[in-house]
Amino acid sequence: MTADGQPSPASTWRRIGQALRARPGSGQVVAALLCGVLAFAVVAQAHTTGSSSGVSAARTQDLLTILADLQGRADRLRAQVGDLQVTQAKLAGGSAGSSAALQEARRRAQTLGILTGTVAARGPGVVLTVSDPRGSVHADVLLDAIEELRDAGAEALQLSGVRVIASTALVDTRGGIAVDGTRLQPPYRLVAIGDPRTLASALGIPGGVVDTVASQSGAHATVTTSPSVSVTALRALTTPRYARPAPSQSP
Amino acid sequence: MIVVLAVIAGVVGGLVLQPTVPLDLQPYLPIAVVAALDALFGGVRAWLEGIFDDKVFVVSFVGNVLVASLIVYLGDKLGVGGQLSTGIVVVLGIRIFSNAAAIRRHLFRA
Numbered sequence: 609m610t611a612d613g614q615p616s617p618a619s620t621w622r623r624i625g626q627a628l629r630a631r632p633g634s635g636q637v638v639a640a641l642l643c644g645v646l647a648f649a650v651v652a653q654a655h656t657t658g659s660s661s662g663v664s665a666a667r668t669q670d671l672l673t674i675l676a677d678l679q680g681r682a683d684r685l686r687a688q689v690g691d692l693q694v695t696q697a698k699l700a701g702g703s704a705g706s707s708a709a710l711q712e713a714r715r716r717a718q719t720l721g722i723l724t725g726t727v728a729a730r731g732p733g734v735v736l737t738v739s740d741p742r743g744s745v746h747a748d749v750l751l752d753a754i755e756e757l758r759d760a761g762a763e764a765l766q767l768s769g770v771r772v773i774a775s776t777a778l779v780d781t782r783g784g785i786a787v788d789g790t791r792l793q794p795p796y797r798l799v800a801i802g803d804p805r806t807l808a809s810a811l812g813i814p815g816g817v818v819d820t821v822a823s824q825s826g827a828h829a830t831v832t833t834s835p836s837v838s839v840t841a842l843r844a845l846t847t848p849r850y851a852r853p854a855p856s857q858s859p
Numbered sequence: 860m861i862v863v864l865a866v867i868a869g870v871v872g873g874l875v876l877q878p879t880v881p882l883d884l885q886p887y888l889p890i891a892v893v894a895a896l897d898a899l900f901g902g903v904r905a906w907l908e909g910i911f912d913d914k915v916f917v918v919s920f921v922g923n924v925l926v927a928s929l930i931v932y933l934g935d936k937l938g939v940g941g942q943l944s945t946g947i948v949v950v951l952g953i954r955i956f957s958n959a960a961a962i963r964r965h966l967f968r969a
Contacts, residue, residue, distance in 0.1 A: 620907060620965050627906075628863070636861055639902070639913055642920050644865035644872075646895045651873025653888050656880045667886050669941050 722764055725771040725843030729764040733801040733837040734808050736817070740794035742826040747778035747785045749824070753798055753817040754778075760810035762800035764839040768792045771841040804833035886935060887928040890947055894927035895920055897951045900958035907965040927951070 721727030736753060738745055754765060754772055765772035770787045779786045784793050800807055811817045811831050821829035880888050898920040905911040927947055934943030 623907075636913060639916050639920075640861040640865035642895070642917060643862050643899065644869035646892065646899065646920075647866045647869030648873045648878075649869075649888060649892050649895070651870055652878045652880055653892055655873065655877060656885070656888075667935070667940055669938070 725773040726845050729801055729839045731801040732804050732835050734804050735832045735837060736798040736811060738796040738821055738829045740827045744824040745827045747780045749820055751778050756810050756817050757800045757807055760806045762802040762807060764801040766799040766839040766841045768797050769841050771843045773843055799837050799839055801839055808833050887931055890927045890931050890944055891924045893948055893951045894923035897954050898923045900955050904958045904961045
């Protein structure tokens with residue numbers, strides 16, 4: 609014992625050594641048992657904490673917190689999904705609208721192509737064949753035939769391999785007729801797409817094209833209706849030099 | 860001597876058996892362990908001071924464990940189990956440190 613009432617460290621260490629060598633009493637056995645249980649519990653708890661996945665060992669309140677967190681996240685993600693779905697629907701609608709516009713533009717391009725002769729056409733119509741071995745049929749007769757067919761609603765015309773369009777000109781030349789610069793030899797073959805009966809009757813009316821051709825010396829005209837004739841001659845598209853599209857104004 | 864042997868036996872037993880803590884005990888075992896550690900340090904300190912008593916040690920050991928578990932149980936029932944567990948760990952931790960400081964002073968005079 610030292611002056612301040614505490615044992616000196618040296619005597620304390622001596623006491624520990626004596627205790628380790630001492631034979632245990634019954635009270636010490638119980639204390640040792642408790643210490644052993646404590647060590648066992650420590651190891652067991654450490655093992656459980658190390659091996660458990662976290663959720664199974666968590667207490668109710670922590671679980672509730674985790675659950676609330678997850679629910680909040682799920683809500684946010686659901687809101688995001690909604691937003692993205694709206695965006696997707698918008699984009700899909702936009703592409704559908706643009707594809708509809710594209711289809712409409714294609715359709716108009718086809719129609720205009722048939723009118724301007726840049727696209728081949730096929731449909732019901734008539735074939736007017738003019739045989740003229742003596743060269744007595746002139747351009748005005750064929751022009752009359754073309755005009756007659758246009759009046760009757762012909763939508764596409766072709767004269768012996770040359771597409772007939774709005775600006776087509778027929779000129780008399782020696783030994784034949786020039787259509788837009790292409791010289792044609794008889795017999796002439798005029799193909800028209802439209803209602804076959806209307807076209808045929810327009811050509812065959814008394815004093816009409818067929819009669820006129822027949823009145824020329826040696827010439828003869830025949831009209832054949834067909835459920836499907838082809839206008840395959842094409843015309844290069846010419847860009848107008850002077851005319852420009854004007855902004856449409858409602859009067 | 861027998862205490863050291865018992866501790867070694869407990870650790871070895873725990874490692875060999877790889878026990879799974881029952882689900883009902885899971886919230887209480889950590890707190891009980893901390894409470895027992897507190898009792899253990901208190902016992903060591905008392906022994907170093909020459910006032911160690913077997914009966915007191917056993918009673919304080921068991922009592923600490925039971926009280927700590929009871930508090931946690933009550934806290935769980937009241938919905939403040941987490942906070943009470945933290946509080947118990949803090950209080951017992953402080954006691955363990957003060958006991959450890961006393962033990963240190965006995966052994967090293969520092």
